[in-house]
Amino acid sequence: MSVTSAATGSGPSRWRAGLGRLAAGAALITAVASLPWLSGNDPALTVLRARSADQDPTPEQLTAVREQLGLDEGPFAHLAHWLGGLPRGDAGTSWVSGDAVLPQVTGAFAVSLTLMLGALAVTVAVAALACVRTLYLGSRRRLQRGRGAIGVAVLAALPKFLLASLLATVYGVWLGWLPSSGWQGPASMVLPSLALGVPSGAVIGGLLQQSLPAAFNEPWARTWHAYGFARGRVARHALRRALAGVLPQLLPTVVGLVGGAVAVEKIFNVPGLGRLALDAAIAQDLPPLQTATLSLILLGVAAGLLIQALRRALLGPALRDGALPALHAPAAARGRFTRWVVAVCALALLAVITAGLLRDPLHVDTAARLLPPSAAHPLGTDALGRDLLARLGHGASRTVALALVVTAVCALTGLLLGMTAQIGAGLTEVVSTMPAVLAGLLTTAVTGPSAWGAALAVCLVGWTPYAAQAAALLEQERASGHMLASLSFGAGPGYLLRHHLLPAVLPGVLRNALLRLPTTVLVLASLGFLGLGEQPPTAEWGRLLSENQPYVELAPWTVLGPACALVLLSVLALNGADAVAVRRRPASARTRPWSRGTGLRVKSGVSAG
Template sequence: MTRANGPLLAVCSRVVALAALLALVGALPWLSGRDPARSILRAQYGESIPDPVALAAIREKLRLDDGPLVLLGRWLTGLLRGDLGASWVTGAPVAPAVWSALGVSLALMGAALAVALVVATLLVLRGLWRGHTTRGGGALGAALTSIPEFLLGTALLLVMAVWLDWAEPYGWSGPQHVALPALALGIPAGGLLGRLADDAIPGAFRESWVRTWTSGGLPRRSIAYGVLRRSLPALFPQFTIVVVGLTGGAVAIEQLFAIPGLGRLALGAAAAQDLPVVQGAVLALAALAVVAGILATTAQRLAVGPALDAAGLQPPPPDPGPRGRRVWLVPGVLGGLLLAVVLAGMLRDPTQVDIGLRLDSPSWDAALGRDALGRDLLARLGHGALRTVGVAVVVSAVAFALGVAAGLLPRLTQGTAELANAVPPVLVGLITAAAFGPSTGGAAVAVAATAWAPLALHVAALVREELASGYVQACWLLGASRARVLVVHVLPGVLPPVLRHAMLRLPGVALAIASLGFVGLGTQPPTPEWGRVLAEAMPYVERAPWAALTAAAALALLGAVSVTASTALGAARAHRR
């Protein structure tokens, strides 16, 4: 394979990935192996024993006997005309419902993005104006980033709407309903942007041109603007991650606050097996994520100019942070606390029901209280760790293997990796739930289908660096085969950093699995799982807030361990350099 064929192969990879996504969504009615006519009849009339005459009428009306390939082609042709088909439940056209829900989701994401920009600005404003060469708001940004959107939304709903009665809890009928969902989505996103900017800005202030500008007597405002312009363009790719996170987080937030957006529309349709509506909503959500990535890339090129973009703009060197082993103190303490709670819960029975003790407050017999069926919440928290963290370990291992294999063939897998990186796990979860029903396995597949992509992109970047090194070039000149160079010389330098990357992503994978359980796409009752435990507690949040706080605290601790461990490892690597 010649180097000249590389760009063409990358373009083909993107086209194939997009075509595969369309084919996957279009084939949803046949993926489960069930008869689409039976699904339609069940969705419309709820009949468990279908009438053969009614089934024949449905097949004739929709021409289902033409076969999956013909119907897939018909669906794609309709898609080009803007026709998304008709709902299996109501018979109404899908497109108007999708466009209406899309407008609601865009409004919610726009408000959340405004909140994120405000939060990020507040985190970096003080250090930017005073010219700090060390981090300012990075710790606070890390704390905000560690909170999942659905978890923060639960806390805001509990405190602001239930306890203080300062905001409307549910619905979407006016501006008063925007505040809490926008805060729940925007605060973690703003924390991530602020943390990334806070890492880059001190490095920019330490560069030699800043000292030159300062010696020349330029005003502080001009220097701050120059540092900001130097720091932000390299962060535009991360902006894509933020918007993708908003797309995925909006599904849970819309469900939590009863907002009639795309996410809630897709979840309701998946539960009712109304697959045409699921198809339209999933395509709209995927298009949002992909368009956001394109806009972020375009904005980066406009900001840095064609010359710097072609050369590859490098971010400023980050502040290495504190030295020594104390950087591991916080993640170690938080992880130890979480492990102690899990082990204590593992010694108790999570399935024993006692209606007489339903929603009991914490006591000596049940340290964290009881749920709506009188089950011990400490026990459900401990055993739920197997379905949350345990499944996350398996998913992370699979994602690591897939990421390494795909990263070694970047031109063939680039398009698929970019698409998977731009699609939140909840979209794949909607597809698996619509095809096979919600389950732990479906949630694991959904998260694994996207978790490998960042690792593959990381592997591809490291492989390019290793192949450009002097000793690898010498191996080529000595006639070594490509397979030998990759296995003997490249992989030993690539695998350790990618393995660390995969381990640091483990808590994030667990949170993604919990989020799918929270919205009903993962583990089903009565099996305990942290996201599911939190969802079961939400209807009783006014009467028994401790039931929601139990799982919420565990998820918050898990997120805090993830962010603090990442910060500690980043500081250790910076000092080794």
């Protein structure tokens, strides 16, 4: 495939992308349809308990439910019947309530879509605030990272369900400014939108902070500065240039604001699509679960196509003409303030973990329940009287190790699939529509609730941001001038992979993985919050947050320790990401052998740094 066709996505590439979407969507729908049979539990028993909460149904009752629902026919017969009714606008009836499914899913989808738009507006606003300082400094050729990056790391490390609890308590209960429960009008979407949008905006803003210095360091920007172009014009075009690489990261964010907001929907009692899918999956109510999953898939495909079109519109003819080089981050100087902050965070986290390891995390003292911080208990105690410092210290190794393993697997999987061009793109769009909660339910049905089951669920869906980023970076690198020069001198696929493609992709993907490390911890915590992850009495940071979340209003110190530990981990991860981003010179700036046979060495005329 030529560079131009790969960039424009025309011809056979579109067919391959469509086939990838179709295959991934079919596999996902089939897996969802098989959920009751994968779990090994009797679907009739689960449905009957969901209907009447009867713990000991008679064999006659179970037989009647099986005959009524046709459970003996197996999952594929049910799937075929459900698919056959969709063209007629019939999505079946709920096995539990007996009501028509389509009105339920349509109403929940409308609520979730409205909430998604509000959260997306917050995401864009927070991302804009996060990168405004970088835009200001970059337009003046002062590419130094400072306090803004630390603030972004802190916001990105906020657990969404914990932020939702704090917002509901402060602004809904204490101050009474906004509704803290239900869905009654525009005011009801403010607090959930903030809980969802602030951390997501910080993640997107952090990615923009990485790309903007690279855009300001490109030859065109240096030339415009030399000729005295207006700083605002340079900043505007640099933002447009950087957005092209960050836009693919919006797809998992957008869809996650719909299907992945289950914990926030439960806290604010929002009747959204994610909550409907969760309740249907727990009850093994297949018709609404399948319809909700299909809605998420269609939303993900539509959002992916829209983001792709917006990205091409931002780039304009540069992408279509095959003349767009990849962005490479310049070596940005770090101020003394940043170095001090990183050192203090590392020492503080190490001190807390060390002190916690010297205490017993499982000792229960019912007479010391929910005690505030003191000399005996520096971080206080939880609802069972256990020392929070001890639980925080003993949970550090398990939390960080599990998050590192999951992040590494997701990044490697995303990198490999991101290099498969259009088939990988279609697969990415579809899988990104699958909430981690739904993946957790599928894995829990096979493995049972456990930490590794939750890790497997995150691995199944967590590779999509890396695949989208890798595909975008590869597309830009293939369109660069030095890549075309290498091809003209007869460079083979192995040489192009080692000297062009991997150097252009690996630093960005690795930095993204480090930036998302705290997010991985939070996703695992969300699964634990919903009962799908780590089980008690394990001392894991996500588990600490979820089990102490109900006591935020009464004893806020119960969540303060693990929340601060996540913030410290996020700051250290950001520092490691910066170190990765600025140590490698771009391939276009190095002298390279274009032809092994002649030994000819030519310097590329394209330089990004």
